[in-house]
Amino acid sequence: MRILGLTGSIGMGKSTTAGLLADQGAAVFDADACVHRLYEGEIVPALAEAFPDVVKDGRVDRALLRNAVVGKPDQIALLEKIVHPAVRRNKWAFVAAQAKAGRSLCVLDIPLLFETGDQKRVDAVIVVTAPPEVQKARILARGGMDEGQVEAILAKQIPDADKRRQAHFIVETQHGLAHAERRIGVILRALKV
Numbered sequence: 001m002r003i004l005g006l007t008g009s010i011g012m013g014k015s016t017t018a019g020l021l022a023d024q025g026a027a028v029f030d031a032d033a034c035v036h037r038l039y040e041g042e043i044v045p046a047l048a049e050a051f052p053d054v055v056k057d058g059r060v061d062r063a064l065l066r067n068a069v070v071g072k073p074d075q076i077a078l079l080e081k082i083v084h085p086a087v088r089r090n091k092w093a094f095v096a097a098q099a100k101a102g103r104s105l106c107v108l109d110i111p112l113l114f115e116t117g118d119q120k121r122v123d124a125v126i127v128v129t130a131p132p133e134v135q136k137a138r139i140l141a142r143g144g145m146d147e148g149q150v151e152a153i154l155a156k157q158i159p160d161a162d163k164r165r166q167a168h169f170i171v172e173t174q175h176g177l178a179h180a181e182r183r184i185g186v187i188l189r190a191l192k193v
Helices: 014-023 031-038 044-050 062-069 073-100 132-142 147-156 160-166 177-191
Strands: 002-007 027-030 105-109 124-129 169-172
Touching: 002 014, 014 027, 014 105, 014 124, 014 177, 027 031, 027 073, 031 073, 031 105, 044 073, 062 073, 073 105, 124 160, 132 147, 169 177
Parallel strands: 002 105, 002 124, 027 105, 124 169
Antiparallel strands: none
């Protein structure tokens, strides 16, 4: 089974690209979705202890958590110490299940692929990218974040140019869905999956 890492900074179109890969038969592990599930179960007690004001009705309120950690390196480090091991366990259990099922392609959709060192554990890396102005417009259009919060998140991530330099493949999303679909086809043919 081939394992691909899929990454890109916030607002680059990574989720859409993951969907295109799934449409082509790839098993996709979505790290963000995993975190959301964890915020409703497995790690809630640890987060309630570390960040008492962010748990409401037995689940983590992501907006409250974001406000509690953005721009606070010590709080971000504490959050990562709780979240990252749980995501890692879930990710490798997913990969093992896909291998056991005989899947030919498994995609690890991980926003912090390079930051966590997971690029060393995959066969190839796809970086999803778009120009900075497109990225920022997409993020702000979602709502829930102001420009300061966006900048704080981007400051924590490896710059897009550095990600692109480390990529085996690049998908530019500013050209529309049809362009991204064609690019995914090229990548899959190159990988012979």
